[in-house]
Amino acid sequence: MSMSRMAALFVAAAAVAFSAAPAAAAPLAVEFAGAELPRNQTVVLPVAEGGLAGSAAAINAAGQGALEQAMQAAGFKGKAGEVLPLYGVAGYRSLLLVGVGKDALTRVALEDYGARAATKATGTDAVHVVVPEGTDAEAPAHIANGAALGSYGFDKYRSGTAKPARKLVVHAANPQDAEQRYKQSWQPLAESVAFARDLVNEPGNALWPEEFVQRTRDAFRGVSNVTVEALDVPAMEKLGMGALLGVGQGSKRPPRLLVVHYRGAGANDAPVVFAGKGITFDSGGISLKPGSGMEQMKYDMTGAATATATVLNLAKRGAKVNAVAIAALAENMPGGGAIRPGDVLKTMSGKTIEVISTDAEGRLVLSDAVTYAQVRFKPRLLVDVATLTGAVRTALGDDYAGLFSRHDAVAQQVLDAGHKTGEEVWRLPLHPDYANGITSDIADIKGSASGRAYAGAGIGAQVIGSFIAPETPWAHLDIASVAWLDAAQPTKPRGATAFGIRLLDQLVRDHYEAR
Ligand code: BES
Ligand code: ZN
Ligand code: MN
Numbered sequence: 197m198s199m200s201r202m203a204a205l206f207v208a209a210a211a212v213a214f215s216a217a218p219a220a221a222a223p224l225a226v227e228f229a230g231a232e233l234p235r236n237q238t239v240v241l242p243v244a245e246g247g248l249a250g251s252a253a254a255i256n257a258a259g260q261g262a263l264e265q266a267m268q269a270a271g272f273k274g275k276a277g278e279v280l281p282l283y284g285v286a287g288y289r290s291l292l293l294v295g296v297g298k299d300a301l302t303r304v305a306l307e308d309y310g311a312r313a314a315t316k317a318t319g320t321d322a323v324h325v326v327v328p329e330g331t332d333a334e335a336p337a338h339i340a341n342g343a344a345l346g347s348y349g350f351d352k353y354r355s356g357t358a359k360p361a362r363k364l365v366v367h368a369a370n371p372q373d374a375e376q377r378y379k380q381s382w383q384p385l386a387e388s389v390a391f392a393r394d395l396v397n398e399p400g401n402a403l404w405p406e407e408f409v410q411r412t413r414d415a416f417r418g419v420s421n422v423t424v425e426a427l428d429v430p431a432m433e434k435l436g437m438g439a440l441l442g443v444g445q446g447s448k449r450p451p452r453l454l455v456v457h458y459r460g461a462g463a464n465d466a467p468v469v470f471a472g473k474g475i476t477f478d479s480g481g482i483s484l485k486p487g488s489g490m491e492q493m494k495y496d497m498t499g500a501a502t503a504t505a506t507v508l509n510l511a512k513r514g515a516k517v518n519a520v521a522i523a524a525l526a527e528n529m530p531g532g533g534a535i536r537p538g539d540v541l542k543t544m545s546g547k548t549i550e551v552i553s554t555d556a557e558g559r560l561v562l563s564d565a566v567t568y569a570q571v572r573f574k575p576r577l578l579v580d581v582a583t584l585t586g587a588v589r590t591a592l593g594d595d596y597a598g599l600f601s602r603h604d605a606v607a608q609q610v611l612d613a614g615h616k617t618g619e620e621v622w623r624l625p626l627h628p629d630y631a632n633g634i635t636s637d638i639a640d641i642k643g644s645a646s647g648r649a650y651a652g653a654g655i656g657a658q659v660i661g662s663f664i665a666p667e668t669p670w671a672h673l674d675i676a677s678v679a680w681l682d683a684a685q686p687t688k689p690r691g692a693t694a695f696g697i698r699l700l701d702q703l704v705r706d707h708y709e710a711r
Pocket of ligand 3: 478480554555556557558
């Protein structure tokens with residue numbers, strides 16, 4: 197090769213390295229202000245179906261009915277989600293009408309309104325948002341929270357697209373009160389969701405078990421009453437975690453068990469424990485997945501991100517609860533050391549598992565994580581969160597996560613929290629007969645059914661459930677259906693949703709947090 201050709205190659209390689217340098221997007225700055233609206237920036241006006249009210253009505257009157265005329269001409273009715281940009285109307289440089297429908301404005305509706313205000317407004321770098329009529333003192337904070345969640349983006353790997361920082365101002369009757377509510381109670385949630393989405397969006401070559409641990413340590417730096425520990429391979433060997441270790445052994449990047457412990461209540465109060473599946477890339481292992489769509493399997497660590505970020509949120513907002521995140525971190529690869537179909541693994545519980553498919557790895561890593569959770573923490577409540585099965589997607593689409601529990605009261609709490617936060621879950625059965633599909637000739641159980649199996653999500657839940665003591669209040673969330681979106685929703689951009697943080701936050705607020 198000629199010297200100049202070599203030099204050209206070197207320059208090309210250097211350019212690739214350079215353009216991959218992170219240039220993280222600045223998050224949306226959120227502020228609160230009083231009633232006065234600026235005329236030279238974008239003003240977002242809520243419009244309910246059936247007539248103008250509040251600021252929109254006042255601006256319409258001041259402009260001799262200009263808003264109503266524009267709405268009529270455009271066929272804008274105020275249905276939830278409808279938007280209409282207007283320029284130079286009624287003395288305002290830029291107005292954005294956002295429909296809020298005709299129903300009472302719930303938290304989810306307010307968040308969606310805030311998200312639309314932040315994402316649909318164009319033209320100016322500051323967006324001024326009017327709070328809908330007839331809402332309570334928490335409404336401005338919900339709007340701000342929705343705006344923060346909806347404006348999330350992940351563009352660190354794009355070169356030359358640094359977007360200007362944007363500012364969102366919520367105009368509230370009592371801005372000091374609104375700001376205090378937001379900062380204390382909701383901003384930590386939006387920040388924690390962004391932390392988790394960043395982890396999930398990272399490709400497999402940028403995020404592996406030890407890197408996940410490192411980023412978690414960075415995120416918790418300076419947060420009070422928290423300890424972050426990571427069990428390495430020798431530590432897990434000592435505890436006999438043969439299932440988690442088995443999944444990790446096909447990769448050059450060793451597995452970890454990450455434990456984040458937040459103490460926000462009495463020393464003797466049992467904690468709430470969230471255990472997450474953290475497969476930083478799921479190739480399927482020796483039971484290799486088909487190539488098409490495999491790139492999506494970087495999101496197979498969403499459960500771990502959700503569990504960790506849930507505790508980050510609780511710690512940052514100073515929730516009066518003890519809470520633990522346990523992230524079962526491994527990369528599922530078909531390296532020379534990989535486990536094979538037919539292998540028998542011994543779990544920390546002592547139970548043995550015959551591996552049928554190495555692609556059913558989530559339940560393997562979680563079996564050791566939930567055993568560790570129960571032995572060490574004796575949890576008040578144990579929730580495991582996992583992108584566990586393709587079957588739950590087939591059953592529920594991307595509208596619901598699958599919920600499994602043997603405890604009706606716990607199931608109801610989770611269903612309610614899901615509904616309140618817009619992170620909807622649908623309960624699916626744990627029929628005792630699912631155990632029949634996973635009896636093994638050689639070990640205590642099989643990791644998955646042999647051949648064509650039905651009720652795949654239920655069988656996955658059944659395997660995890662066989663490591664849960666009957667007295668442990670437990671719920672399993674199969675989030676494979678909702679962890680990644682191909683089409684954006686108002687507060688969930690395309691890509692990583694980090695589903696479950698809002699739901700689990702609400703669950704704690706309603707049932708596990710001291711007042
Ligand atoms: N990570 C996958 C499940 C998954 C599929 C998540 C699609 C998100 C989108 C999981 O590890 C897996 O491969 N499950 C198998 C289980 C089977 C081998 C019993 C599946 O669902 O096919
Ligand atoms: Zn997986
Ligand atoms: Mn798999």
